[in-house]
Amino acid sequence: xxxxxxxxxxxxxxxxxxxxxxxxxxxxxxxxxxxxxxxxxxxxxxxxxxxxxxxxxxxxxxxxxxxxxxxxxxxxxxxxxxxxxxxxxxxxxxxxxxxxxxxxxxxxxxxxxxxxxxxxxxxxxxxxxxxxxxxxxxxxxxxxxxxxxxxxxxxxxxxxxxxxxxxxxxxxxxxxxxxxxxxxxxxxxxxxxxxxxxxxxxxxxxxxxxxxxxxxxxxxxxxxxxxxxxxxxxxxxxxxxxxxxxxxxxxxxxxxxxxxxxxxxxxxxxxxxxxxxxxxxxxxxxxxxxxxxxxxxxxxxxxxxxxxxxxxxxxxxxxxxxxxxxxxxxxxxxxxxxxxxxxxxxxxxxxxxxxxxxxxxxxxxxxxxxxxxxxxxxxxxxxxxxxxxxxxxxxxxxxxxxxxxxxxxxxxxxxxxxxxxxxxxxxxxxxxxxxxxxxxxxxxxxxxxxxxxxxxxxxxxxxxxxxxxxxxxxxxxxxxxxxxxxxxxxxxxx
Amino acid sequence: xxxxxxxxxxxxxxxxxxxxxxxxxxxxxxxxxxxxxxxxxxxxxxxxxxxxxxxxxxxxxxxxxxxxxxxxxxxxxxxxxxxxxxxxxxxxxxxxxxxxxxxxxxxxxxxxxxxxxxxxxxxxxxxxxxxxxxxxxxxxxxxxxxxxxxxxxxxxxxx
Numbered sequence: 197x198x199x200x201x202x203x204x205x206x207x208x209x210x211x212x213x214x215x216x217x218x219x220x221x222x223x224x225x226x227x228x229x230x231x232x233x234x235x236x237x238x239x240x241x242x243x244x245x246x247x248x249x250x251x252x253x254x255x256x257x258x259x260x261x262x263x264x265x266x267x268x269x270x271x272x273x274x275x276x277x278x279x280x281x282x283x284x285x286x287x288x289x290x291x292x293x294x295x296x297x298x299x300x301x302x303x304x305x306x307x308x309x310x311x312x313x314x315x316x317x318x319x320x321x322x323x324x325x326x327x328x329x330x331x332x333x334x335x336x337x338x339x340x341x342x343x344x345x346x347x348x349x350x351x352x353x354x355x356x357x358x359x360x361x362x363x364x365x366x367x368x369x370x371x372x373x374x375x376x377x378x379x380x381x382x383x384x385x386x387x388x389x390x391x392x393x394x395x396x397x398x399x400x401x402x403x404x405x406x407x408x409x410x411x412x413x414x415x416x417x418x419x420x421x422x423x424x425x426x427x428x429x430x431x432x433x434x435x436x437x438x439x440x441x442x443x444x445x446x447x448x449x450x451x452x453x454x455x456x457x458x459x460x461x462x463x464x465x466x467x468x469x470x471x472x473x474x475x476x477x478x479x480x481x482x483x484x485x486x487x488x489x490x491x492x493x494x495x496x497x498x499x500x501x502x503x504x505x506x507x508x509x510x511x512x513x514x515x516x517x518x519x520x521x522x523x524x525x526x527x528x529x530x531x532x533x534x535x536x537x538x539x540x541x542x543x544x545x546x547x548x549x550x551x552x553x554x555x556x557x558x559x560x561x562x563x564x565x566x567x568x569x570x571x572x573x574x575x576x577x578x579x580x581x582x583x584x585x586x587x588x589x590x591x592x593x594x595x596x597x598x599x600x601x602x603x604x605x606x607x608x609x610x611x612x613x614x615x616x617x618x619x620x621x622x623x624x625x626x627x628x629x630x631x632x633x634x635x636x637x638x639x640x641x642x643x644x645x646x647x648x649x650x651x652x653x654x655x656x657x658x659x660x661x662x663x664x665x666x667x668x669x670x671x672x673x674x675x676x677x678x679x680x681x682x683x684x685x686x687x688x689x690x
Numbered sequence: 691x692x693x694x695x696x697x698x699x700x701x702x703x704x705x706x707x708x709x710x711x712x713x714x715x716x717x718x719x720x721x722x723x724x725x726x727x728x729x730x731x732x733x734x735x736x737x738x739x740x741x742x743x744x745x746x747x748x749x750x751x752x753x754x755x756x757x758x759x760x761x762x763x764x765x766x767x768x769x770x771x772x773x774x775x776x777x778x779x780x781x782x783x784x785x786x787x788x789x790x791x792x793x794x795x796x797x798x799x800x801x802x803x804x805x806x807x808x809x810x811x812x813x814x815x816x817x818x819x820x821x822x823x824x825x826x827x828x829x830x831x832x833x834x835x836x837x838x839x840x841x842x843x844x845x846x847x848x849x
Binding site: 506627629632634635637638651652657658679 | 787788819
């Protein structure tokens with residue numbers, strides 16, 4: 197570990213694939229613009245250029261692997277990389293919060309792991325983070341042991357650490373939560389992922405539509421509408437179904453074997469079938485908890501629990517990674533929280549906004565919908581009127597938002613519940629809240645109403661909990677809660 | 691929370707904001723002149739000129755006369771040992787509390803116009819938010835910056 201080391205050669209392939217994936221869209225575009233390959237009408241020169249580019253990308257992947265080295269020296273993890281510009285990144289071990297291992301399809305057959313180094317980055321300062329694309333699992337373990345030994349003040353002199361030390365350094369893992377297949381399937385079926393896949397498919401189809409001979413179609417448009425509507429509706433339905441199926445399968449693959457472990461002061465989340473992922477979240481970095489209930493899951497009594505963490509690199513990249521409990525019966529949350537974050541309490545009693553706020557919620561949710569319905573109704577006259585029903589749905593949603601809004605300040609915890617589409621409940625500790633604001637328009641001032649907004653740190657940015665149209669004195673109460681007795685109250689774990 | 695913060699920002703901010711309003715007005719004026727020329731050249735309908743003139747007038751009244759005064763009147767702040775307390779906004783009034791222990795760093799900044807008026811903007815950063823107090827007296831801003839940064843014992847890495 198003390199000599200410069202290379203990554204596993206497979207990382208050059210991974211680099212190649214990754215660059216290709218990032219460049220997939222422009223590449224595809226070139227193929228589309230390049231004429232129809234199937235009809236043999238291909239412009240050869242651009243194609244050759246692109247093959248050349250592909251080759252260069254492959255070479256650069258290999259060079260990147262050749263020029264990348266890492267080692268431990270003077271209590272720092274040192275990484276040097278770069279082809280034309282040599283870059284050195286030295287990360288002091290004290291700054292390293294955790295090492296996360298994940299495995300992609302390239303890693304598994306070769307028993308390799310990808311190591312992400314997460315550091316205590318904050319806004320202001322440059323996030324020092326690093327990624328070792330592929331190293332052998334044993335090396336990764338060794339690196340981890342070494343880093344945490346140095347971190348705890350013990351500097352190992354030899355290359356090999358004592359086995360006993362390793363044993364001592366690793367405290368036992370305790371499984372606090374696991375998902376069974378039934379939950380995962382249910383989650384996949386009720387997820388919003390279908391929408392994401394669907395929008396991708398729509399984007400794809402709109403591309404094709406652009407290339408159709410529009411003028412010719414326009415002549416036949418009247419005939420086309422007669423039979424066309426049926427065909428289009430049917431196609432749309434099939435596409436929707438396929439998208440939905442894909443999203444379900446993807447979710448199952450991604451969340452299979454989902455489990456949460458507690459190891460010393462860290463929370464460890466593992467999941468995935470083809471691509472195994474492991475996330476480590478130091479418990480003292482957790483800033484707050486958010487509970488989401490979407491429209492489908494809420495009536496079934498299910499919710500998902502998301503951690504808001506001040507962590508660095510890995511957490512930022514993938515929004516799913518922070519999900520601690522992706523699908524859980526709402527009444528079981530407390531039980532799991534008690535094992536991990538015992539100072540957070542689930543709350544049942546909420547102080548709600550006054551009844552004069554109700555129509556404000558409805559207007560707030562729906563005005564944009566109604567406004568959009570006006571041009572839609574005019575331009576697509578008879579059928580466009582249907583868009584008004586979307587506005588009515590939004591009014592209904594606004595009514596739900598009113599019913600779900602509420603707050604509870606007890607001891608050092610503030611619980612804020614609100615809904616835009618998904619019902620969200622934030623559990624916040626006083627000493628984790630970065631700033632609190634009361635926000636009031638002049639209209640609200642006249643009605644003695646006010647909104648409240650609390651900001652937590654999340655990754656490099658912010659997580660904002662907001663609740664609208666509360667009684668003005670309630671917002672005062674929350675701000676006073678935030679102000680008062682901060683002097684005697686100190687964060688327990690820091 | 692019934693009590694408002696006590697400090698106000700510098701009265702010179704009023705003049706400064708009026709100048710900003712004036713700059714915005716002159717840009718609009720230039721565009722309007724362009725419009726009038728175009729109207730004459732290509733015989734566009736006359737009401738375009740009328741609309742432009744009306745917009746200009748409204749802009750002048752609102753951004754040179756009304757807004758700076760309202761904005762100044764609303765802007766209040768107070769820095770105690772424990773908290774920074776801000777209140778601002780014309781139509782949307784925001785009251786913000788930032789505990790001193792959450793403050794990570796404080797900056798003052800000064801553009802050419804601000805320098806001319808011996809004013810300075812102070813921005814207070816936490817791990818998640820940035821709060822600005824605009825147009826403070828230069829010396830007051832400097833004093834505030836020093837007192838905040840000495841009061842803010844930057845919390846350890848738990849943010």
